[in-house]
Amino acid sequence: MQAALDPYTPGSGKPPQALVGRDNDIDALDALIVRAARGLGPARPILLTGLRGVGKTVLLNAMMDRAAAEKWFTVKIEASRGKAGAVRARRAIAAGLVRASMAYRARSAVAAVGRMLATVSSFSVSVGADSFSLGVERDPVRASTGSLDLDLQDVVADVSGVLEQERVAFVILVDEMQDLDGELLSALITTQHEASQRDWNFYVIGAGLPSLPGKLATAKSYAERMFLVRRIGRLNEAESRRVLVEPAERMGASFEEPALTHLVNISGRYPYFLQEFGSAIWRISPRSPFTGADARRAEAVGLAQLDAMFFAARWERVTPAEREYLGAMAEEVDDSPTSTAIAARLNRSAQSLGPARANLINKGLIYAPQRGRIAFTVPGFGQYIARQMAQEQG
Ligand SMILES: Nc1ncnc2c1ncn2[C@@H]1O[C@H](COP(=O)(O)OP(=O)(O)O)[C@@H](O)[C@H]1O
Numbered sequence: 001m002q003a004a005l006d007p008y009t010p011g012s013g014k015p016p017q018a019l020v021g022r023d024n025d026i027d028a029l030d031a032l033i034v035r036a037a038r039g040l041g042p043a044r045p046i047l048l049t050g051l052r053g054v055g056k057t058v059l060l061n062a063m064m065d066r067a068a069a070e071k072w073f074t075v076k077i078e079a080s081r082g083k084a085g086a087v088r089a090r091r092a093i094a095a096g097l098v099r100a101s102m103a104y105r106a107r108s109a110v111a112a113v114g115r116m117l118a119t120v121s122s123f124s125v126s127v128g129a130d131s132f133s134l135g136v137e138r139d140p141v142r143a144s145t146g147s148l149d150l151d152l153q154d155v156v157a158d159v160s161g162v163l164e165q166e167r168v169a170f171v172i173l174v175d176e177m178q179d180l181d182g183e184l185l186s187a188l189i190t191t192q193h194e195a196s197q198r199d200w201n202f203y204v205i206g207a208g209l210p211s212l213p214g215k216l217a218t219a220k221s222y223a224e225r226m227f228l229v230r231r232i233g234r235l236n237e238a239e240s241r242r243v244l245v246e247p248a249e250r251m252g253a254s255f256e257e258p259a260l261t262h263l264v265n266i267s268g269r270y271p272y273f274l275q276e277f278g279s280a281i282w283r284i285s286p287r288s289p290f291t292g293a294d295a296r297r298a299e300a301v302g303l304a305q306l307d308a309m310f311f312a313a314r315w316e317r318v319t320p321a322e323r324e325y326l327g328a329m330a331e332e333v334d335d336s337p338t339s340t341a342i343a344a345r346l347n348r349s350a351q352s353l354g355p356a357r358a359n360l361i362n363k364g365l366i367y368a369p370q371r372g373r374i375a376f377t378v379p380g381f382g383q384y385i386a387r388q389m390a391q392e393q394g
């Protein structure tokens with residue numbers, strides 16, 4: 001088929017033609033919208049957690065679009081690790097606040113808007129992002145302590161105070177939330193906690209790896225219970241078929257049953273893999289309907305693409321000691337082996353492997369699903385490593 005017409009969307013955060021299997025998650029957001037519209041108090045904020053490639057970013061963006069369509073005050077940031085990441089996240093919040101405030105000022109007649117703008121302006125200065133001028137004086141007392149959690153609370157109090165009259169809410173969406181620095185993470189949690197006690201219509205909606213709820217609990221012991229945690233995972237059989245069929249149908253193409261069954265099976269029903277195999281069969285097939293033979297050729301092409309795009313970059317980022325650790329994990333039958341089992345396999349003490357384990361967690365390649373256990377954050381990474389090691393040894 002013509003590559004230019006490929007309707008599949010493999011890639012990080014690329015919105016799929018058909019957002020399949022996430023209706024319940026969208027409903028969770030809609031419930032918040034309804035509460036705000038009816039002037040009921042706020043409900044629990046939402047966390048989306050799951051492995052890489054399951055569709056958290058796409059879902060978070062869909063939630064943001066929905067909230068924005070309801071005229072919610074929305075700010076979205078993507079967290080990243082390290083000092084630079086911490087600076088970037090603060091600036092992104094400030095910039096997002098200014099952008100949302102401008103949009104709000106343009107369409108609102110509420111008298112209190114001036115005060116809100118002055119507070120936002122102060123907050124920007126307080127986090128070192130004073131270049132975003134709102135053209136208003138900053139409030140000398142609001143959001144100007146220089147202490148992030150207090151200043152954030154001032155902003156949220158003043159913004160949600162204004163929004164309340166319009167029956168909308170203020171939401172900060174945080175992607176890759178597990179990478180947020182401790183100070184900002186704590187500030188967001190404390191502010192969310194304060195909001196629920198004061199009935200402010202304010203929500204933090206986060207997306208991140210399965211380690212995220214644990215991270216929150218470490219930052220503040222009460223944090224995990226504050227959020228509605230929605231685990232985003234693989235799709236079921238029927239949903240997986242729709243991911244393949246619907247985009248093709250829109251282009252007037254279709255699958256023969258053996259082709260569909262084969263691609264659903266080899267994708268493990270992971271959204272990203274489905275998109276990659278969908279794209280592969282589209283590109284290599286001379287015509288539609290796609291046949292079982294097309295699907296087998298697409299398997300090879302799709303796998304090569306996955307190896308190159310999804311796995312290789314991650315494998316190349318690890319040190320020899322970390323590779324050894326990952327290799328031992330890949331040999332385990334259990335999806336989440338104990339650290340002790342890995343150590344035994346390598347003939348080492350669990351303690352001596354501590355640094356490699358910690359670095360891999362830090363790099364976001366593995367996480368601890370339970371105390372003392374370890375698992376890959378990337379689906380299929382174990383098999384990839386096994387293939388890689390066999391190649392290197394052979
Ligand atoms: N619900 C879905 N239905 C179909 N495709 C999806 C769905 N969610 C995500 N995708 C596809 O999966 C891939 C990964 O999505 P992304 O949101 O980046 O995952 P994550 O943020 O969890 O790593 C993208 O190619 C996207 O188009």
Ligand SMILES: [Mg+2]
Nearest residue numbers: 012013056057
């Ligand atoms: Mg993502």
